[in-house]
Amino acid sequence: MSTDLGLPTHGTTGVPTLAEGTALTKKDFTSDQEVRWCPGCGDYAVLAAVQGFLPELGLRRENIVFVSGIGCSSRFPYYLDTYGMHSIHGRAPAIATGLATAREDLSVWVVTGDGDALSIGGNHLIHAMRRNVNLTILLFNNKIYGLTKGQYSPTSDVGAVTKSTPSGSVDHPFNPVSLAIGAEATFVARTMDSDRAHLTEVLRAAAAHRGTALVEIYQNCPIFNDGAFQLLKDKDEATARIAHLRAGEPVHVGADHVVVRDEHGRMTVVPQEQADPARVVVHDPAEADPSTAFALSRLDDPTMQHVPMGIFRQVQRPTYDDGVRAQVRAAAGTDAPSTPAEREESLAALLHGPDTWTVHGTRAGEAEQTLEGETTEGPIPAAGDALVHEGERTLVE
Amino acid sequence: MRDMSSTPLTQLDRVVIRFAGDSGDGMQLTGDRFTSDTASLGNDLSTLPNFPAEIRAPQGTLPGVSSFQLHFANHDIATPGDAPDVLVAMNPAALKANLADLPRGATVIANADEFTKRNLAKVGYAVSPLEDGSLAQAGYHVHALPLTSMTVEALAEFDLTRKEKERAKNMLALGLLSWLYSRDTAGTEAFLRAKFAKAPQILEANLVALRAGHAYGETTEGFAVRYEVAPAPMPAGTYRTITGNQAMALGLVAAAERSGLPLVLGSYPITPASDILHQLSALKGQGVTTLQAEDEIAAVGMALGASFGGALGVTTTSGPGLALKSETIGLAVSTELPLVVIDIQRGGPSTGLPTKTEQADLLQAMYGRNGESPVAVVAAQSPSDCFTSAMEAVRIATTYRTPVILLSDGYLGNGSEPWAVPSVRDLPDLTVEHATEPNATDEKGEPVFHPFLRDELTLARPWAVPGTPGLEHRIGGIEKADVTGHISYDPTNHDTMVRLRQAKIDRIADSIPDLTVDDPDGDARLLVLGWGSTYGPIAAATRLARTSGAKVARAHLRHLHPFPSNLGEVLRRYERVVLPEMNLGQLALLLRGRYLVDVRSHTAVRGLPFTAAELAEVIHSHLLEVSDTTMGARA
Incomplete structure (x- = not known):
């Protein structure tokens, strides 16, 4: 059905807001639990950014829920004074889907890592994005399994030497942004733990997006994969490598390179002075066709020569949870039973179904008499006094 | 015509x-x-x-x-x-x-x-x-x-x-x-x-x-x-025919209505359970939400997420699907959230016999999770009884904040029988209260909410749903401190929590009726016990045996975890207890372990229900042995 169901378009529509003139602070979102990440872990910076950003939403704290899976980052909900569930490995998107669909008055966030989201939970992640459930998913990517003490992850580079790959990994990694765009996620962005301003800007856009917003956060694990993103943190290196994606602007890499489409349609990075202005890629995250956003995501490689950061894709598509609720509302109709008596009547009609018959009493004691052996020949018990058919037998499909 | x-x-x-x-x-x-x-x-x-x-x-x-x-x-x-x-x-x-x-x-x-x-x-x-x-x-x-x-x-x-x-x-x-x-x-x-x-x-x-x-x-x-x-002399009432899967769907809808909770089904298609998904998908007008998930794990995850949100979360499946759901059921055990898991059993192991019936998931339902992970287990006994059993599963899940595994099977799910449609007013009242207020005070005298402070009677924890101001809390699969629910690795606390979770399930026995025995003359020495879909064949077999003068008692278990409080006493009352099962003796194993009673198994796993004649034969042969023993003792 392509009918306009009049579905909401803002990420937090339907979530109760604070009373006019009141506001929460970062402190209100900080739980009383001691934070137990390793010293120097990138998760601290993300937590601080999220706690600092949440008051900006103006939502009632009790209507915000964080659901996580398993891994270092999945401890996140314990440190936020909202509702939260620290669930099981990989399943947070599924649990959050049930919650977000059952409760349109909640702002539902998923916190996950590269192992949680892309390995054990890969199926749930792609299906949440495909369905476009109204969730904001924060995918902390540190390219390593931290909590299990240092095995390679599905985003680890080929050749990565880890506890489980002493000879170097031969496993080809996922690019989470490419995967999300391939799954037709409607909002896909990449940011970094140490760039608080950028992280907050992306969170703002993600929270405002109605549908699944997948935010990949490059996050440093100082214990098992320290410096994985150092090239993007060193100021000079970063300037030369990062392509900041800004809607409506040409995609620059560093100060003097630009992304163009070559004559074969491939995306390449060339020095600005060699670029044919007609071939320069101007970023349009709202483009319905995901192929340009996908091509941009492929500029990235393990050498981090060109790393696009920012919002790759941001398009509107009806969300799964809104669609499910709209169907239930439509089926219930405007004259849905509301009083207890009406509800009782409606349930009674359902239990009866379209095809019933009525027995008007039996002779006393007869029911007991019929408890005879089934295979024996015996006197035929007399039938019920009367048998009445319920009107027309209108059978329905 | x-x-x-x-x-x-x-x-x-x-x-x-x-x-x-x-x-x-x-x-x-x-x-x-x-x-x-x-x-x-x-x-x-x-x-x-x-x-x-x-x-x-x-x-x-x-x-x-x-x-x-x-x-x-x-x-x-x-x-x-x-x-x-x-x-x-x-x-x-x-x-x-x-x-x-x-x-x-x-x-x-x-x-x-x-x-x-x-x-x-x-x-x-x-x-x-x-x-x-x-x-x-x-x-x-x-x-x-x-x-x-x-x-x-x-x-x-x-x-x-x-x-x-x-x-x-x-x-x-x-x-x-x-x-x-x-x-x-x-x-x-x-x-x-x-x-x-x-x-x-x-x-x-x-x-x-x-x-x-x-x-x-x-x-x-x-x-x-x-x-x-000729028509059968049935008790007065309005009747319809109903299959087990239809009755299951209606029971869930009725339970949702009587509990005041919205019904959310997460399900993945699997034979012979898919019919319940179909039935409920067509009942959106009753406020039913159905989510066809990407897999069995997601299906139960969605149901649990809905439960966390205060809805009646239900998932339907068959044996292989139950295996996949086990980790999430464990999470529901740990978070102590209501969850109804319906298993329409089929022949196993693995893919087994998808369209044939079996009762071999009992031990999976009881123990198929890591750790001490007790859940309530209920079994339906006839197609129309699936309605009653569904309501009972919902009652236990919502009252005790626990997963309940409801066992049906292919024979019940697809089989049909007449059903005296109950009056809505006579259905049990399953009203559920979500927590709305803090339930304790901190050292400064400020009101606080302890998500694992239990009800003294049921040992259930409060069900506080997101959107309730002042009750913000975090739950998860990591062991929680008794009362506060904070993460705890304390050895004594873990021991306490493991025992509390089991004690809570055991408490359910206080709310279920004693097992009744059908023994017309009251002097039978042989008891035929059953659970689940063997109800019909055992009933027919005992009738058949009685027509030839056999003295045989019969009892049927609906609650498999916990058992009715009087079960041990009932078992010990009889010289011999025979238990027909469509598995290799799973309930018999549990009863022997629990009650130290020499329960005799009669088993068959042919994908078909027992025949009355076969079970009548079993009854007769056991009766012969019992009378032999007695005579030997007298001699």
Whole structure:
């Protein structure tokens, strides 16, 4: 059905807001639990950014829920004074889907890592994005399994030497942004733990997006994969490598390179002075066709020569949870039973179904008499006094 | 349709008919329609659909045979019948596959048109059994009728292809059987009108075939007698026929209504449970939300997420799916959230026998999770009882904030029987209160919320749902500190929490009725115990045994974890306890371990329910042993 169901378009529509003139602070979102990440872990910076950003939403704290899976980052909900569930490995998107669909008055966030989201939970992640459930998913990517003490992850580079790959990994990694765009996620962005301003800007856009917003956060694990993103943190290196994606602007890499489409349609990075202005890629995250956003995501490689950061894709598509609720509302109709008596009547009609018959009493004691052996020949018990058919037998499909 | 024939009418108490044909022959539909027409006549009835897992196995082969058995009677019956009195065989494969079940004296109505050389060869008949006299020799009454060509002939005027005309042969057979057993076909006609409302020609063809079958019965002299089975004297009430899966869906909707919670089903298609998903998907008008998940794990995850949000989270599956859901069920145990998990058991292990019945998931339901992970386990005992059991599962889940695994099976799920529709007002009140206020004070005297501060009576924790101000809290699968719910690795606390979770499940026993025993004379020394779908066969077998003077008591368990409080006492009351199960003795193992009672198993895993005769035999042989023992002791 392509009918306009009049579905909401803002990420937090339907979530109760604070009373006019009141506001929460970062402190209100900080739980009383001691934070137990390793010293120097990138998760601290993300937590601080999220706690600092949440008051900006103006939502009632009790209507915000964080659901996580398993891994270092999945401890996140314990440190936020909202509702939260620290669930099981990989399943947070599924649990959050049930919650977000059952409760349109909640702002539902998923916190996950590269192992949680892309390995054990890969199926749930792609299906949440495909369905476009109204969730904001924060995918902390540190390219390593931290909590299990240092095995390679599905985003680890080929050749990565880890506890489980002493000879170097031969496993080809996922690019989470490419995967999300391939799954037709409607909002896909990449940011970094140490760039608080950028992280907050992306969170703002993600929270405002109605549908699944997948935010990949490059996050440093100082214990098992320290410096994985150092090239993007060193100021000079970063300037030369990062392509900041800004809607409506040409995609620059560093100060003097630009992304163009070559004559074969491939995306390449060339020095600005060699670029044919007609071939320069101007970023349009709202483009319905995901192929340009996908091509941009492929500029990235393990050498981090060109790393696009920012919002790759941001398009509107009806969300799964809104669609499910709209169907239930439509089926219930405007004259849905509301009083207890009406509800009782409606349930009674359902239990009866379209095809019933009525027995008007039996002779006393007869029911007991019929408890005879089934295979024996015996006197035929007399039938019920009367048998009445319920009107027309209108059978329905 | 009024019958004008002069064929003499004979009264019967009960009849078992089996419709058998190729899986494309429409035997399930034929059986369903005959059932419906039989139900509205007021007979008691019980059905057993039996079909292959393949949607269309190679035509005319033994693996492709699909059958539908219906037992109807003028009295209360408990099973779909041990052996058919009448076999309708639409092809040689259907005859061959079912012949072994036919007792001497049974009637065979065969579609002679399909007994071609090629079809006979497919199933290894060198000569047609319809022609070599072998069936008559075996004591069967055979009616070899050219059902296909009769159908094509009846539809001569229709502008349909021969193939299309042939497809109506099941309706012709149904019409004939309806005549033979004096069933009114008005219900089937109405059904066809609704089904083929958009294809008037197909509708008309089916109606004509149905009537032609009936008319053939009236005019032929091939049948010496017609039969009538009078209505069964059922208690007053309004009745409908219902399958177990239908009853399950309705029970969930009724429970949602009576609890005031919105029903959210997360499910992944799996035989033989998918019907519940279909049924509930069509009930959006009742406020039901159904989510077809990407896999079994997501399905239960969605249900648990909905429960966390304060809804009635339910997932439906069968054995292999239950295996996949086990980690999430463990999370529900740890977070102590209500969750209803419905397992329509089928033959296992692995993919096993998807369309056949079994009771072999009991131990999986009880123990199929890591750690000490107790859940409540409830089992339905008949198709209509799935309604009651669903409501009971919801009651336990919401009252005790626990996962409940509700066991049904393929036999109950697909089988049907009459159901006295209950009055909504008589249904249990399942009202649930979510927590709304802080439940403790901190050291400064400020109100705080402790998510694991338990109710003294039930040991249930408060169900505080997101959106409730002041009760913000975090839960998860990591061990929690008693009362506060904070993460805790403290050894003593873990020991306490493990015991508390088990104690909470044990408390459920305070809310369930004692096990009742059916022992008419009160002096039986043998108890036949059952659980789940063996209810019907055990009931029929004990009746049968009692008609030959056997003294046998019978009891049936609905609650498998925890057991009713008096179960140990009941078991010890009898010299011998026999427990028939469609597994290798799973409940027997639990009872022996728990009560140190020498429970005797009788087991079969053939993918089919027990027959009453088989169990009656078991009862007799145990009775012999019991009396021998007693005499030995006296001597």
